[in-house]
Amino acid sequence: MHPALKKYLEGKIILSSQQEQLVGNCFKPLVTKRNQILLQKGNTAKYIYFVVKGCLRVFLTTEDGSESTRFLIFEGRMGTAFPSFILQQPSQAAIQTLEASHLLMLSNTDRQRLYQEVPGWETMDRKGIELDYIASIERIESFITMDAKARYDSLMQQHPQMLQRLPAKIIADYLGISKETLSRLKSKR
Amino acid sequence: MHPALKKYLEGKIILSSQQEQLVGNCFKPLVTKRNQILLQKGNTAKYIYFVVKGCLRVFLTTEDGSESTRFLIFEGRMGTAFPSFILQQPSQAAIQTLEASHLLMLSNTDRQRLYQEVPGWETMDRKGIELDYIASIERIESFITMDAKARYDSLMQQHPQMLQRLPAKIIADYLGISKETLSRLKSKR
DNA sequence: GTAATTTATTGACATTTGTCAATCTTTTTA
DNA sequence: TAAAAAGATTGACAAATGTCAATAAATTAC
Structure with a gap:
């Protein structure tokens, strides 16, 4: 198992070495460049991504070409186009890397498998979803x-790290404002 | 078990008659008047509410006395001040009835008990939370x-039923706009 | 390293939305 | 049922935010 994933699971669940191996095998590594599309709008999300390094952006595009950031996912966190992944329906949102990234992908079928084969996995996952929902x-x-x-x-x-790391226009649409307004807010102290 | 709850669970989970009795006992009935406060801001949410009849409002209050509706919960749905209930921390939000209501309350401890004693309950609950999160x-x-x-x-x-049933000012702050703006939107075509 | 591209800033102005106040309407309560 | 309370509408104006365009700055790619 990747050490970053191991660290993530620490304190959340206790796994036998056999279970650890199973979990480790379910998360498939993926190394990407910057600005790589992981999911196209209209396709169905097959994976949840655990970010070892880098950053993902789940975003919406409208007819007129404008984009809106639904979520940002940084190191040590998991995410995907959640509605599409859960409902297994075509996604409204697309997913791209904002930086060169190291990811671990968990497929929907492997997710179900972990629920069934690893006692405590579903409880841990539920608690994670609860926290995401709260956020x-x-x-x-x-x-x-x-x-x-x-x-x-x-x-x-x-x-604060988000602001330094990401282009302001990404922050702006995450906040639901135009990039010009954000630029003015920053200078307005 | 209350028939409304039974209907809610239908298709979601299959219970033995013994399990059904346990579940039924965990949900305590509560009949309220209109505008009754179920949770004060600052208190910790002890219950999830299943709405048999009526309507609940989870809302925020600011220093200057203005209110913002976080969620509305109608018949056949469950809800609470979720962050407070899950984290067992003082709630930012308050809960009130908007109509005279019939409720079934599930305490946090009974919720845990159902997880442990009713196979499939946690899976069902997780799926419910996933859908709420998607919403x-x-x-x-x-x-x-x-x-x-x-x-x-x-x-x-x-x-559409929300608009007919609730005062416009509640709708307005659910939408995040002033009641005057909503009033103008309605007439503007 | 330089050109090309992307991103950020700024100004001018338009649009949206909010606030306050007055009035009218509906609902609640005694 | 009448009085009181709450809710809804409208006008006038203010404040916040968006849009478009020009330019500057930073980043990327060759």
Whole structure:
């Protein structure tokens, strides 16, 4: 098993060496360049990605060519185009790497297999989904209760590394604002 | 077991009569009036609510007294102040009934008990959480990609009953807009 | 290393949305 | 049923944010 995945699982679940091997085999390594498309809009998401190194972006594209970032996934985290992956339906969103990345891919079938063959895996996974869901609830609240400036400040406080690492236009559409507005917010202290 | 709950579980899980009794006992009935507070902001959510009849509102209050609706929960659905319930931390949000309601309450400890004693319960619950999470992702997307009018039209199409049943000001803050703006959107075609 | 491309900033202006206040309507309660 | 409370609408105006265009800066690719 990849040491980064092992670290991720530490404290979340205890695996026998046999189980560890099974889990390790289910996560297939993938090394990508920057700006590589992992999932095209319209295709069905087959994998969840664990990010060992690099960064993924799940984003929407509209008819007129504009893009909106639904999620960003950094080192030590898992993610995918969740609705498509769970419902096994064509994805509204696409997935791309924002940096050269090292990934571990878990297929939907292997995911089911882990549920069945590794006691405790489903509980661990459920708890992970619960936390992701909570994060998304908090993001919804940020849209309901905060203006653009407040959302930016909040992001700056919670994920300062995001701002340094990613182009501002990605941050802007993650926040749901135009890149010009973000640029002005930054200078406006 | 309450017939509404039985109907909810139908097709999701198969229970022995003994298990059915256990589940039925875990969900405690509660009859409320309109505008009754089920959870105060600052308290920790102890229950998930299944709505047999009526409607719940999970909402945020700010210092200046304004309110924002985080979630609305109608008949045949379950919900609570999710972050507080899962993390067992003081809730940012409060819960109130918007109508006289019939509820079934599941405590956190009984929830754990069902996980342990009813095979398949956790799987069913996980799938429910996945769907709720998907719904919240779609709501995030609505904030990133749509303006107020588009969000209103979308809600009107997906949940027309909500608009008829609830005061417009509740709808407005669910959409993240002022009640005046909503009022204008409605007349504007 | 330089050209090409992408990204960021800034200004001018348009549009959307919010706020406040007044009034009208509906619903609730006594 | 009448009074009171809550909710909805509308106008006037302010504030926030978007759009378009020009330019500057940074990054990427050859």
